[in-house]
Amino acid sequence: MGIIIVTMVIIIIVVVIIIIIITMVIMIVTTVITMVIIIVVVITTVIIIIIMVIMIVTTVIIILVIIIVVTIVFIITTVIIITITITITITIIIIITMDLSSSSPYGVQVMVFGTILLTANVFSVYDMAVNTLFLCFLEDLERNNGSVQKPYYMSKSLLKLLRKGKGxxxxxxxxxxxxxxxxxxxxxxxxxxxxxxxxxxxxxxxxxxxxxxxxxxxxxxxxx
Structure with a gap:
């Protein structure tokens, strides 16, 4: 009887130890799987955040490049127009001075009047060109509850015309x-x-x- 009891106790102890070991292994495996899932989620989140940051930075860079290019083109166009205007005006002044100073006593007066008239006409054409370039602001003005706000570089004549039209x-x-x-x-x-x-x-x-x-x-x- 004593041997049987000792054998049963040993068997019970062995079974309990095996159950404890199996439970610990299951807990360790579950913990490892959970950690792997957490790491994967964190890595995926970081990748998504990096992609979003790259997209935002790319969009901002594209917008800045477009704004800079448009501004540079407008400035270059303006400088070219002003340069051509000044060159033509100086050339005409020289020609008129050479022709009229020797042949007419009123050459200087005619030269001054012609220069003023030519400059006024040239700047009128330039004013119309600027107005044409910025007529795209009209749509924004219509969407802004019908109110009139002066866009950048818009001339006073076009602004006055818009205000009269908005009345x-x-x-x-x-x-x-x-x-x-x-x-x-x-x-x-x-x-x-x-x-x-x-x-x-x-x-x-x-x-x-x-x-x-x-x-x-x-x-x-x-x-x-």
């Missing part, structure tokens, strides 16, 4: 064409109110005319 034509009192296009309900409401006022005034006038006619007939009857 609108009055439709039924305070409602302008721009307001009517943006809010048709407001135009209908004002139109209905105006129609109601007109109808009321018309009824009052008819009532007054009827009273006047009645008063006139009474006076005539009393006379007879």
């Amino acid at each position: 609108g034509t009055e439709v039924e009192g305070s409602v302008t064409i721009l307001d009517a296009l943006k809010d048709p309900g407001r135009l209908r409401a004002d139109h209905t109110a105006a129609t109601t006022r007109i109808s009321t005034v018309s009824r009052r006038q008819k009532s007054l005319e009827g009273q006047e006619s009645c008063d006139g007939s009474d006076v005539d009857d009393t006379r007879y």
